[in-house]
Amino acid sequence: MIIIMSPSATEEEIHLVQHEIEATGFRPFMNPGVERKVIAVLGELDVRKADLAEQFQAMAGVARVELISDLWKLASRSYYPAGSVVRVGDVSIGSDEVVIVAGPCSVESEAQMIQLAHQIKAAGGKMLRGGAFKPRTSPYSFQGLGEEGLRILAKAREETGLPVVTEVMDTHEVDLVCKYADVLQIGTRNMQNYALLKKVGTTGHPVLLKRGLGSKIRDLLMSAEYIISEGNTKVILCERGITTFEDSTRNTTDINAIPVLKNWTHLPVMLDPSHATGNWQYVAAIAGAAVAAGSDGVMIEVHNDPARAWSDGPQSLTPERFQNLVVRLRAIAEAVDRAV
């Protein structure tokens, strides 16, 4: 519930409303310094909501009561207007720097991962990605190397100094993945796996939250709210394409999501053009678009031999193409007063 006070409401009237919220067992939440006087009412709002709305509506100075229970609060831009920066080792996501994360879809072998990690670092990548636990549409597809994959990622970090982001798919695996990874990725299929969101919210680890294929931007923010409300504010959002009627690409990149998210939330925002297009030929164009649109980073699938990749080969760049991409992104970043 959101209570909108009259522009002419007095401090006294506002305090009385806040007091009444507490008296009914909820938590009032009001951003200091915001021009429009809006009081968020936090708690299990579904119960007795109609009655409460009437009750508050009747109070002096109240202009309007909205029964909007689906609203992010702690993820809201108004909560932290300056924008938050998530630090992972030496990397600052949400700063002036545009962060390039790169790596293979799946970790396949130590030799491959170490080689790729060196190539990515040399080209200008700042963080490594690679799947150890893989969410595959088919149960018969390769499901990832599991803990062995995590071990390999940690080895690649040791050798290159690049922090590592990798997916965690189930509450059971969170502790294990935390032992090896710098950033926990919540994949598109688990964006609304609330048990998992709550669990990663109790760790101190940064979380990369990918948008669900069929999820609205507001739902992405509500999922971020699940993590933050458990005490973990280090959340990075990632647009990775949505499902639409257009079938010439694997998904439709919702490039609008970049400025919308920068407007609505203080959290840093990335874009994954590899999944958003599903076709390596389009990755450079869309990665550039992301940087021009204000993304705080991009996440690129790179593979030494895409034709033989165990997963997502068609959307993976070779290390050479990745190198060219970084050059291109650096130029675009500078054009919008940022750096790669």
Add this chain to the structure above:
Amino acid sequence: MIIIMSPSATEEEIHLVQHEIEATGFRPFMNPGVERKVIAVLGELDVRKADLAEQFQAMAGVARVELISDLWKLASRSYYPAGSVVRVGDVSIGSDEVVIVAGPCSVESEAQMIQLAHQIKAAGGKMLRGGAFKPRTSPYSFQGLGEEGLRILAKAREETGLPVVTEVMDTHEVDLVCKYADVLQIGTRNMQNYALLKKVGTTGHPVLLKRGLGSKIRDLLMSAEYIISEGNTKVILCERGITTFEDSTRNTTDINAIPVLKNWTHLPVMLDPSHATGNWQYVAAIAGAAVAAGSDGVMIEVHNDPARAWSDGPQSLTPERFQNLVVRLRAIAEAVDRAV
């Protein structure tokens, strides 16, 4: 991988291909009695797939090799052309009977649930639904009564004899929910929570698998395949609306999914018009449409006082309206040679 044999392929040629599949470490799978000779190759197909395709392509009698790794096999209609029936107590889902499942969105109290259960049974409902663990978009919304909710559902079953279906949201809770529930529901947000699918696949419990909001029919079948491939064949599919540009209803009922699923899979299919419309005024029309389209059941939200429901009030029927709905559905079921 799918190997399509020539119409003129001999038994000998087919056997050689099957043998070669095993020799390369995969499992051949071929439905007996199917006219078109197609051999499914089960296993982790992503690895070395290109080479294998060439190898099989070169064998005598092979017409064509398709690298389709995302294909359901055990859920396929061709695997069990007669159609499977899932039995829950006295209820047979997938039979000539159209099964009506009803209950509140959330279990709120024992008194409410028992009263509703009696009303639902008297009206003609055959199974109870009710959420104890609730996946809510907002962390501040009511999250369900948890085990207490499960206990209440079991009590309602004891009093009325109606089997109970309820959602399980995390691998941690599967054993607990199995203790109380007759059917485990996998909700729309967890349709691709593969850890959870595998876990419920290891139980002997029937599973009601709801389609993801942004998931294609083929993805729903792949998720069913996850459950079946773990050994649990008692899977009921449920269409509950998809996300589209149309915003006059909460979701868009994909009524086409009913005949498509009946064509593609042997699994029974239900429809949930309450979530698919989000508006009680449209529930009767869409429930009737589901029965006319060949659905094996419908799942209806019923609440004794929708205006005060703790969740999903706007889409819940009163017990009186539910009673009228059953009368209507019975007439439509008879018109298509089935019974309610």
Add this chain to the structure above:
Amino acid sequence: MIIIMSPSATEEEIHLVQHEIEATGFRPFMNPGVERKVIAVLGELDVRKADLAEQFQAMAGVARVELISDLWKLASRSYYPAGSVVRVGDVSIGSDEVVIVAGPCSVESEAQMIQLAHQIKAAGGKMLRGGAFKPRTSPYSFQGLGEEGLRILAKAREETGLPVVTEVMDTHEVDLVCKYADVLQIGTRNMQNYALLKKVGTTGHPVLLKRGLGSKIRDLLMSAEYIISEGNTKVILCERGITTFEDSTRNTTDINAIPVLKNWTHLPVMLDPSHATGNWQYVAAIAGAAVAAGSDGVMIEVHNDPARAWSDGPQSLTPERFQNLVVRLRAIAEAVDRAV
């Protein structure tokens, strides 16, 4: 603009607002007998709207002013709560009868059309459909027989007594099509061809308006409003599938549109399961669903030899299958207290 009066507004206050609307050059529009006092302001609202809103907001008895210029008025259910019936010859669309319209996608020859018309009539069809001017995605596809096709349709009507519905694609052709057809069809691609809508709005001919593939229900109603506001109230709406991410069918039948439209507008509503599925195997299921959901009619593609149809063969029923369909629809119609 919509002006919502206070529940306590006096008759005098309402009259003053209406008078002021006229004084500013607009037309007030208020449905008699509606409980909620809402005054629609008709006219070119875009100009000076912000000022006007403030002006009306300041008047006594006004609760709220909404700057909703995109709102149907004459198509609204509240304008004619009983529901309108469009009569075409002996056929009444919007009555207790569920009207079955059938015919080939394209008129191909006189012999074919006459034979089909007799078969359709014998089976229980009440109106003929057939394309003479065909909107084809490709300029290289068959574009229809043109006036010769119209002449053949008129001949088929003469022989069977069945009225004829056929598409008109351009303002230039409206007069010509009116000479032959009983009902003018506006196809999905022209739903927002406003010049064409206005032109058919000036004829006395009934219009069958098909929903655009990517158009919301509210846009369909606005297009109907274009026709009605030119003086032609004989508008029949037709749901024919929308474009979504689901690709197992040609389009996604928005079955929800049936009860939503019956709720929002007084105009009769039909459904075209042939285009909405794109697959004859699914036509019977979806046609039945439409009738169960409250559709006032269905529109079915029938062809004597679907495999050789010049267009839309895969979604056409044979006359035999059509005959079976009518039997099925009759049973479902009776189950919902209507007749075929």
Add this chain to the structure above:
Amino acid sequence: MIIIMSPSATEEEIHLVQHEIEATGFRPFMNPGVERKVIAVLGELDVRKADLAEQFQAMAGVARVELISDLWKLASRSYYPAGSVVRVGDVSIGSDEVVIVAGPCSVESEAQMIQLAHQIKAAGGKMLRGGAFKPRTSPYSFQGLGEEGLRILAKAREETGLPVVTEVMDTHEVDLVCKYADVLQIGTRNMQNYALLKKVGTTGHPVLLKRGLGSKIRDLLMSAEYIISEGNTKVILCERGITTFEDSTRNTTDINAIPVLKNWTHLPVMLDPSHATGNWQYVAAIAGAAVAAGSDGVMIEVHNDPARAWSDGPQSLTPERFQNLVVRLRAIAEAVDRAV
């Protein structure tokens, strides 16, 4: 129909197939110099297609016959691999220059238009846009000034030298609009108004073809094919947002469409961020994304007083903001080796 020849097919075999195509009344079409030998069969392919496919399949050297009637040919990249440039006065669309088109949604008055035209030119705009005939969802909305609007646009061109693009909505108006405009715009609602496409295809005027809200990229190309096949090759394509489930923006910018179109067609491509977002706050980000993704131009709504615009005010930039945008786009264009 597409006939794919074997890699080993001889010249003789290819000639025989081409000859046979002509003998059956169709036109063979084969791009010289393309590695894969593919013969397009142009004509009314729907008729007798199954028979023909078998006939060609049986010929020597033919690898495969595909019954793809919905395929663009003259718009294909392979038809003109270098990419075509559409010249309008001094402006070259499809060249190294990124062309900025700007102007108000609707032409409102001569004074406004002239002033805006000067401001746009001074800021770096190269072409003027402005609606004289307006396709409005509601019949009660402002429908444009008509010929008076065209006259004003021509006056603005006279004063500034900037060419003018404006929408034409009906075949009746094409001659009139040609008298005043440099580029004919086909709006999103008329993308599949085939009578209109054919008509503008017979003029010598460049055409700006906007993608339909619910239209796939392949449908956009088929609509371009309608224009080109009438003899007019001066077609510019324009992405302007598609309809999806995301509702935080008016439409969803399909940024992927830019590289897909550059890959599939030789025609120049623009993007309209004003309609694609519906919110001026997001226009700069998405315009920049378009340039970074390889768009040949952008189309921006500019209004001297957006709050009082007669249409589309919320998505219009002020002249000052437009000036800043051009500076930003120039930097991004240079970063990708182009110029503004």
